[in-house]
Amino acid sequence: MAKLTGALKGLTGSIDNLIFYTNAKGDTIVQRKGGPTRAKFLKSSNYERSRENSSEFASAAKASSYVGGILRLEQDWAREKGWYRSLQARMMRIVKTDELSERGRRHVANGDLSLLEGFRFREEMPLSRILNGGWELIPDDGKLKVNIYPFGKATYAGYATHIEIHLFVAAIDFLKSDRIQRSVAHGPAALAIIGKSGLELEVDMKGMDAPCFIAMLGARFHREVAPGRTVPLKDNSFNAMDIIAAWRRESAQEQR
Numbered sequence: 191m192a193k194l195t196g197a198l199k200g201l202t203g204s205i206d207n208l209i210f211y212t213n214a215k216g217d218t219i220v221q222r223k224g225g226p227t228r229a230k231f232l233k234s235s236n237y238e239r240s241r242e243n244s245s246e247f248a249s250a251a252k253a254s255s256y257v258g259g260i261l262r263l264e265q266d267w268a269r270e271k272g273w274y275r276s277l278q279a280r281m282m283r284i285v286k287t288d289e290l291s292e293r294g295r296r297h298v299a300n301g302d303l304s305l306l307e308g309f310r311f312r313e314e315m316p317l318s319r320i321l322n323g324g325w326e327l328i329p330d331d332g333k334l335k336v337n338i339y340p341f342g343k344a345t346y347a348g349y350a351t352h353i354e355i356h357l358f359v360a361a362i363d364f365l366k367s368d369r370i371q372r373s374v375a376h377g378p379a380a381l382a383i384i385g386k387s388g389l390e391l392e393v394d395m396k397g398m399d400a401p402c403f404i405a406m407l408g409a410r411f412h413r414e415v416a417p418g419r420t421v422p423l424k425d426n427s428f429n430a431m432d433i434i435a436a437w438r439r440e441s442a443q444e445q446r
Contacts, residue, residue, distance in 0.1 A: 242294030
């Protein structure tokens with residue numbers, strides 16, 4: 191596989207045994223046709239390691255889609271390009287930490303979910319640049335509380351007047367493709383007020399019975415267009431969404 195430049199850049203199609211295509215980054219790639227037949231790939235011992243890698247890659251891709259599904263109703267975040275591929279790479283790192291399963295059967299469900307913490311759905315806008323006073327997670331009798339401390343000179347568009355803060359919590363069974371999610375939002379609230387006072391968000395987790403949990407925290411900016419009326423900014427590049435916690439239920443046994 192090679193990358194083309196110059197006059198041939200942008201070429202697509204095939205010539206003899208060569209295939210030309212454009213990848214997601216806009217590069218023109220050329221590679222040879224060929225590869226094993228499906229039957230050979232599935233049965234030949236020469237491709238055993240490839241089958242193992244393919245199986246584990248598929249499990250990471252599915253896990254990424256489950257997590258991404260939490261944001262489907264939040265188009266201001268889900269519209270951002272590039273996060274799915276980055277999340278899939280993070281999931282592969284988790285798959286490789288599964289010490290309970292044999293190679294080729296390793297799975298996110300048995301890996302170190304804490305590796306998800308700090309993942310940013312907007313790579314260029316970490317949540318810490320907005321909520322720069324920090325936050326604290328407090329599990330409390332079937333609830334998950336997040337204390338958001340006062341934040342000072344946050345990074346946001348100069349014409350923003352209000353901020354909306356969301357907490358998403360999902361209980362996920364990666365193997366059964368089951369997900370229960372709940373969320374709570376505060377705002378839109380005036381930046382001048384909430385930035386000085388901070389706030390607390392709380393999600394009731396009773397009935398969220400699954401082996402794996404993920405918590406996300408996000409901020410979205412608004413501007414006031416009339417007294418008591420705000421609208422989200424059309425420029426959503428200042429919005430942020432991070433995974434702030436990921437964990438397995440303490441009583442969870444090995445997932446098969």
